[in-house]
Amino acid sequence: MASNFESSIHRGCDFIHDYSCSPCEENGYNTEAQHYCTQCTKHYCQDCVSKHNGLYQKHALLSRKDVEKWEAAPGVVDALERCEMHPGEALKLVCCDHDQLCCSVCVAVEHRQCPKIYPIPDGKGIQRSIEFQQVPKKMAELQKQLEKMKEARMKNTMSLKKTRAAISDEIKTIGKKINEILDKIEKTVFKDLDGMIAKLENNIMRDIETCDTMTIKLQNMIAAFQTKAKSSESKSYIAYRKSHNMILQADEHVRGISTIECYNVTFQANNLIEELLSSMKTFGAIEEQTVMTKQRKDPNSDPNHVISVSEYKKYNVKMSDDEYQCEIFGICEMPTGDFVLADGKNCELKLLDKDYRELDHYDVPEIPWDVCHIEGNEVAVCVCNNAYRKGLYFINAAKGDFVTTRKLSFDHDCIAAAHHGGQLYISSGTALYVYTMTGQKVKMLYEDKSDSRTVRKCAISNDGKKIYITNNIGDQLITVDSIGTKLAQLTDPDMKKPTGVQVTPAGHVFVCCLGSDIVMQVDKDGKKKLATLARERDGVYGPHGLFFSSRTSSLIVGGVKCTLLVIRLI
Template identity: 20%
Template sequence: MMEKTEHKTPSQPRATGMDGVELFNTSCSMCRKKKTLTEGEYHCKFCGVMCENCSAKHQKTPKQTGHWAQQIKRIRQELTTNPTFNSIKKCEIHPSRHIKGYCLDHGELYCNDCVRDRHFDCPLESVEVMSQDVSRETHMIDARNELVDLKRRSKIASKAKNEEIAHMQKQSEKFEVHLRKLRDKLNVIFDDMVKSVLQDRDVFVKAEEKLITKNISECSDLATVLETASTNLDSAFRSGSKPEMWISLKKLERVVTHYDEMVTKIENEKSKVAFEFVSNSHLQGLLEDPENIGKLKITSSRLYGNELTVNDNKIEVKPTRKSKATLPGTKTGIQQDPWKIQRVDTKANGMLPKITALSTNEVSMNTPTTNFRANSRNRVATSSRHDYGGGDKISGPVFGPIKNVKVTYIGRKEIFYPSDTELTCVTGSTFLPNGRLVLIDNHNKNLKLLSGEFELLSSIVLEERPWNITHCYKSVVAVSFPYDNSVDLIATGQDMQIEGKIKTDRSCQGLAYHKTEKWLYIACGKGTDAQIQAYSLEGYLRKVIIAKPGVLIEPLYMTMSDDCTKLFISDVDNGIIGFNTKSGDLISQYKDHRIKRYWDLTVDSDGRLYVVTTEPDSIFVLMGEHNGQLLTEFRAGNKPCSLSYSPIIKSLIVTRWKVEDLEVLRFV
């Protein structure tokens, strides 16, 4: 297709040509000389990018004899902008183009330019096919309700933040009055003290108000986006055109999904500020140093996660509360079926040393012989087995940057409810993006959804005893059932429902979700049958990672790094094992002589790995190359069961075996 419009060269490469050369402009260079624009398909390192017609004429002239043209490889362009709804038929990424259809892999609308940049190898459907079932009555009402609800919540959140500022100012004024009364009683001696304390107060108020004002600004900006979306939605449904209505619904769905997490986060960030003057019990200090007469105590859930005492611009945090604790230590508690997967034997020598760089001397790929469904999109499940040799220690932070990490004990929250027939045993927990906590109770066979304040919102009874849980997308979580060889996908909320089920060929324990591939990684089996299987959420087997004998013995828990490049597995007796999710290569193994049993593990926002252990009953943090440090030790009592990290409240949540509550440890 030829156009006489000027071609603008992108800032990112769109394809690679001969010898891996990055191509920023993929239009035919020969056609451009004729002042026409044609999309290129082939690349010659001497002649540049060529379309199919020009490539056919290539090498036919004496000047081009010996040239070789190779088909270019497209590079998928990632989206970097927020979803908008500025028009109905036009593409939001390429405003000059019209919407042509819908990408089934990415769940996105596309135009011709989108196909070239992002969806060139994806299964696509036209707008006419996808919009056949659009209903003016049903879909319009649902879409309108979603939009109205988001606008209402955004407005309420903005108003609440203004009220927080007003309340903080009122508390600040009362605090100042209180201080001035004390100054009047003690006259001139308190003048210097009041000046110092109020200076600290003003610094805090300014910083706190800045954070709240940012939330207000975000809500104000969102109001404009939502108003535009509302206008275009009305216009689309007034037109009566099914394609326009369907496109509007899809665009609105992306807008609502994207901004819902932002509004939810603003709603959960409730700032409760209180000012209190703490008197110094040693009055003798007043005669020696008037600044020691007292200090400012600030209670805030936004800027500071603890109660802080501020004096001379120094912050003193209350000392960490230490305790001791043990996890259930049965090794035979998980059943498995004697299924086998065809594997290629390799010659591996000895155990893997602690944190070593490993070379893949022999890699074999084959199709598993289990009874899984074939993929309708021609993706083949692969099984990889590697022969590992010794090597040097890995350079760079495998487990995230080294930092002096400390936690403080916040308190306990009861999770035993009247519907529970036995003492709770939470063997798995995970946080949703909106700050809610999801727990699975192995003894009572149920799933519980808790609010950000750890209050029960809803629950669902499960048919089998669950073991582990992980968040997949939106409010959907995956729950493993080792005795049933299955994983359930459950949509959490006030009305919980099971959206799908994945069946495996052996017992399944640990779970981790790959956000980029959209695959669920499952730790299956134990002993010689232990392996990592990756499934699509539709239940298709996509990948199998089979480690060298002795690396995986009894894998119980898994977690994924934020960039989804590293998969960490907690093997109850063999330590923490790390795999590269793309190649399946073993990249690390951490085993400490002080630790006998390894259980649940989680990763914080910076990539540091936390693992709960028994014998000793504690939490260890892994940083840098192999720097394992004791984070905290539990007090005597029941053994710990699960561990999860909340990036919103910057805390670790720990549950124990057969107890009625959970424990909160906050980072200092």
């Protein structure tokens, strides 16, 4: 039992405490402090505090319920030097790989694989530097800006309340108008109903009057026929003729009235009104509008402005259980800032956090030739086995829960994919196809069957009017419009076996080249090279995957040698 206990509190474990027991820490163990002694200025766990109390019975102790007082007590790490992640620990180290200040717990838990961990420098001469002296001024200016922003937001809150009242009045007016229309329709219907009932009642009264009149006439004729018809032949003849005419007249009325059994009225409701109203969920669209602050024109907003590089950083993405050296074929970024890499050599997806550290991985049945983000946590992975599978795997790439949600199969190879405007752009190696999200082919946008890999990867401009295609075998960048018409064909001595291509929201176009180990920028029309941004000496090794992150304004390049190169742009 003792060995188990020691292994659970050893400093090498991953338990993180806001305050660690001072005696335990001195002996190489990591246990959580439950008490603080104001005289000793040390923290104690439950076991160590009993020994302390036996030696120092008059010392004042602060328990966990007074933990807020620990921070103000002597001996506790100063707030400026305190680690934000582990408040009981002092910042003593710097991770140059992630450009972060660290405490000992940070290094043990989060940066254990980082090779460039150094003590915090003494900062000699920093107080005389201009940057150091300008810090209070800059913070004061930011404080004023924040106060102004707060005031503006307070005013914004009042204006929203007024907007709410105005829109409410407008909605009530619409409701009142609709009710007035319904009342008018109701009155019209009742008017028609009353008119129809009155008409039928008149018909009934007329039939009743006819029956009464004919009944009286028949009664009188019967009386006359019985008393006078036999008095003489001539009177009998007259009685017979009048009675016969009376019978014919009465019979005609009986037949006319008996053809109508009764009068009735029915109502057939117009269900279209109810269906139309029930299908409407609102009187109109309530839209959120964000008014952006006018900014000075940024030269980087010009798609032909030559982009500069501020730094290159290389990250090793080989995982402990990878069988082979990594070969990154595709890269995409998630809404969380995490990255998904398609490792073709190890047949897996790698999930990295925003600092490019390993979070998880997922084995893919076939070689993943490319990966692109769809929406939310969903990515689409291109798989292509000439004998069996040719299509896309849609995968939910949440940490610890990689799930294949659906699949699409094609009758051609599938070596690259892009998602734009709710449609999929699929490269077969010699053609570029457009598909719906359900897998229905829309059209073949472009084809070049002169050789294999004439259509390697593609990128679509933000407005969808230009599609850039890398011709890997022909050392070319092809630009076509949205209907497939070729607009440009770029060749350049440095453009050898181009693979990945990316377009920024501002329209900057970047290409990586497998044959020349470079990353270049080309103009928005795809007609000329503007600059070379990175070479082999900067960390470009056999590049396949290229991705632009708007979040960090960086180009992420993946290739061989298990290296991910991050190029910071300015």
